[in-house]
Amino acid sequence: MEEREVMSFLDEQGNKVDFEPVAEIYLDEQKYLILAPIDGDDEDAYVFRVDMEDEKEVLNLVEDDAEFLKVKKEYSKLLYNEE
Known part of the structure; x- marks a missing residue:
């Protein structure tokens, strides 16, 4: 059984x-x-931008609609192998 990565x-x-x-x-x-929350509904997922602060990765929730839609579009391309 594959162990899944968990971020808390x-x-x-x-x-x-x-x-x-x-x-x-x-x-x-x-x-x-x-x-996606492990204990949540399978439909829930959140997009985080990974920013560098003091040479460390920091996750910031994407709240800008345009930025969110760009990431969602790229995810769809990966998911459905679209060009």
């Missing part, structure tokens, strides 16, 4: 939430991660 974060109330990476996307040399 704290929500606004300080509760631990576990996520599983779904995809790693690169757009214009910017890295994005699509993460």
